Amino acid sequence: xxxxxxxxxxxxxxxxxxxxxxxxxxAESYLKKFGYMNVQHRSxxxxxxxxxxxxxxxxxxxxxxxxxxxxxxxVAAMKAPRCGVPDVRS
Amino acid sequence: xxTFEGDLKWDHHDITYRILNYSPDMVASLIDDAFARAxxxxxxxxxxxxxxxxxxxxxxxxxxxxxxxxxxxxxDGKDGLLAHAFPPGEGIQGDAHFDDDxxxxxxxxxxxxxxxxxxEGALCQxxxxxxxxxxxxxxxxxxxxxLPWCATTADYGRDKKFGFCPSELLYTFDGNSDxxxxxxxxxxxxxxxxxxxxxxxxxGYRWCSTTDNFDQDKKYGFCPNRxxxxxGGNSEGEPCHFPFIFLGKKYDSxxxxxxGDGRLWCATTSDFDTDTKWGFCQDxxxxxxxxxxxxxxxxxxLDHSNIRNALMYPMYSYVEDFSLHQDDIEGIHYLYGxxxxxxxxxxxxxxxxxxxxxxxxxxxxxxxxxxxxxxQIDKFDTITEIDGDLHFFKxxxxxxxxxxxxxKLEGPFSMSKRWPAVPxxxxxxxxxxxTRKIYFFSGTRFWVxxxxxxLGPRSIEKLGLSSTVxxxxxxxxxxxxxxLLFSGENYWRLDVEGQQIDKGYPRLTDQVFGGVPxxxxxxxxxxxxxYFCRDRFYWxxxxxxxxxxxxxxxxxxxxx
Numbered sequence: 001x002x003x004x005x006x007x008x009x010x011x012x013x014x015x016x017x018x019x020x021x022x023x024x025x026x027a028e029s030y031l032k033k034f035g036y037m038n039v040q041h042r043s044x045x046x047x048x049x050x051x052x053x054x055x056x057x058x059x060x061x062x063x064x065x066x067x068x069x070x071x072x073x074x075v076a077a078m079k080a081p082r083c084g085v086p087d088v089r090s
Numbered sequence: 091x092x093t094f095e096g097d098l099k100w101d102h103h104d105i106t107y108r109i110l111n112y113s114p115d116m117v118a119s120l121i122d123d124a125f126a127r128a129x130x131x132x133x134x135x136x137x138x139x140x141x142x143x144x145x146x147x148x149x150x151x152x153x154x155x156x157x158x159x160x161x162x163x164x165x166d167g168k169d170g171l172l173a174h175a176f177p178p179g180e181g182i183q184g185d186a187h188f189d190d191d192x193x194x195x196x197x198x199x200x201x202x203x204x205x206x207x208x209x210e211g212a213l214c215q216x217x218x219x220x221x222x223x224x225x226x227x228x229x230x231x232x233x234x235x236x237l238p239w240c241a242t243t244a245d246y247g248r249d250k251k252f253g254f255c256p257s258e259l260l261y262t263f264d265g266n267s268d269x270x271x272x273x274x275x276x277x278x279x280x281x282x283x284x285x286x287x288x289x290x291x292x293x294g295y296r297w298c299s300t301t302d303n304f305d306q307d308k309k310y311g312f313c314p315n316r317x318x319x320x321x322g323g324n325s326e327g328e329p330c331h332f333p334f335i336f337l338g339k340k341y342d343s344x345x346x347x348x349x350g351d352g353r354l355w356c357a358t359t360s361d362f363d364t365d366t367k368w369g370f371c372q373d374x375x376x377x378x379x380x381x382x383x384x385x386x387x388x389x390x391x392l393d394h395s396n397i398r399n400a401l402m403y404p405m406y407s408y409v410e411d412f413s414l415h416q417d418d419i420e421g422i423h424y425l426y427g428x429x430x431x432x433x434x435x436x437x438x439x440x441x442x443x444x445x446x447x448x449x450x451x452x453x454x455x456x457x458x459x460x461x462x463x464x465x466q467i468d469k470f471d472t473i474t475e476i477d478g479d480l481h482f483f484k485x486x487x488x489x490x491x492x493x494x495x496x497x498k499l500e501g502p503f504s505m506s507k508r509w510p511a512v513p514x515x516x517x518x519x520x521x522x523x524x525t526r527k528i529y530f531f532s533g534t535r536f537w538v539x540x541x542x543x544x545l546g547p548r549s550i551e552k553l554g555l556s557s558t559v560x561x562x563x564x565x566x567x568x569x570x571x572x573x574l575l576f577s578g579e580n581y582w583r584l585d586v587e588g589q590q591i592d593k594g595y596p597r598l599t600d601q602v603f604g605g606v607p608x609x610x611x612x613x614x615x616x617x618x619x620x621y622f623c624r625d626r627f628y629w630x631x632x633x634x635x636x637x638x639x640x641x642x643x644x645x646x647x648x649x650x
Binding site for chain 1: 173324
């Protein structure tokens with residue numbers, strides 16, 4: 001007795017701030033924005049942290065399983081609303 | 091918990107804050123209250139106090155902004171970043187910014203505070219029943235003036251409790267029109283506008299003229315968002331238009347049709363297919379109280395915590411009955427210690443002397459009515475100690491309780507003989523213990539007598555009191571050159587030498603003088619005790635801030 005499935009049409013909405021980044025792009029921007037990657041130290045020393053290591057640090061900060069990979073729960077955490085203050089301070 | 095590098099923290103405990111602007115999402119009083127509760131989260135567990143300033147520079151400047159709002163850390167539209175704050179220090183340090191592309195609520199959907207009507211400002215109750223139909227938003231149904239209203243109980247037919255919803259037809263906020271409603275149509279840059287607009291602004295805030303011609307009058311205000319207002323899209327703040335046409339079909343409510351992310355949206359005109367004007371529908375929104383409590387934690391020196399249930403955890407999650415996590419408490423105690431009793435207020439350095447203006451006033455002397463018996467007076471205008479004697483003022487006359495003749499009451503005397511410039515009704519008066527000058531306050535003006543010469547009248551705003559203070563109702567000398575001035579539920583500390591209110595005021599009277607009436611019409615200091623008077627009674631508070639006596643002015647003080 002379920003309602004017959006409607007054929008859903010996808011429409012372009014003008015001005016839609018669709019953050020249609022890929023998960024990898026999302027992760028890259030998130031890890032940089034919140035200080036996990038490309039940390040500019042006071043001494044000017046630029047430490048290039050690998051993405052995997054940066055992910056591990058972020059997963060530890062967020063109390064997630066530390067897999068070092070871009071798993072589902074990590075992507076969901078990156079999309080969740082949050083405070084703009086970086087988690088890792090340089 | 092974490093603190094910022096170097097354990098950045100404030101070097102004083104009486105912190106000040108100022109709200110620089112408002113969001114259109116909630117009425118100002120709800121925003122004020124959310125911020126005050128957020129500060130209270132921290133003052134409840136530390137020696138810190140938070141005092142709101144209404145002008146000048148405060149330690150924590152609180153504001154709303156969108157996208158690039160001027161600090162080099164732009165926000166990112168709806169969702170994502172909600173807010174940020176800077177650790178303690180000068181300038182932008184300590185400030186807190188909130189992203190106004192978010193939908194700010196109390197965390198459980200639109201917080202719609204009503205005005206006017208008969209519900210005394212109660213929040214709307216959604217859904218509510220009206221003439222057999224259920225409404226989950228404000229409606230103009232049943233009205234011909236197009237004003238949106240709501241019921242404040244579940245059934246309007248039964249309870250008849252209602253109020254008007256936020257609408258630009260009722261009031262505006264910020265701007266320069268003291269909250270006056272919009273005037274439609276209005277002219278702006280020669281064009282005629284029938285509704286609020288973002289034209290002329292780069293920050294996306296909707297505004298309107300509060301006269302019919304902005305070009306001529308330059309009077310404007312910002313439009314409050316209606317509860318049916320859309321969020322984001324290309325029509326932020328515009329109300330949904332129901333019904334609307336989408337892909338040839340009619341819709342009477344929000345829909346997720348046409349979207350892959352399942353988010354509810356609506357058109358803001360009758361036909362999306364032709365106008366493509368749209369936005370997201372109201373969701374639960376973000377609790378301004380919870381986000382502010384987190385951001386103020388940063389402004390006090392706390393960094394992010396990795397404890398998921400801690401307030402200082404970076405990600406937002408709505409909590410119904412909020413209480414601070416032990417981790418947050420340990421963090422803030424590490425910086426400021428735990429809550430102690432009320433702090434002794436340390437004396438700031440006296441300000442350099444400020445020039446005063448001479449003015450003259452012609453007065454006529456008024457005969458005294460000798461039959462007037464002070465013991466028949468229920469309520470004196472003010473009572474104060476001058477030259478060591480307690481003076482009781484009432485309608486141009488005063489009595490003196492001489493400390494020399496063991497408390498014999500002398501008078502009545504005519505005020506106009508001794509202080510001719512002072513008006514008939516004095517709200518409060520005090521003698522400055524250092525200079526022996528006598529200050530008289532009446533309404534928003536004050537006079538200063540030195541012997542027979544006087545200065546005034548001057549506005550109390552000259553002393554730094556805000557324009558909202560209608561009269562000064564009490565004065566209490568505090569040490570050398572400091573006097574506490576009381577009005578309503580607040581008090582200020584006046585630096586007499588500098589003729590300026592000290593920073594960090596006003597403060598709430600009942601937070602320091604617990605147990606006295608908050609509607610005292612007079613406050614004075616006498617022989618080391620503070621007296622708070624209401625009608626015929628007084629509450630006496632000793633130097634340890636204990637109320638040790640409540641009695642009758644006439645019997646106990648006048649020895650009637």
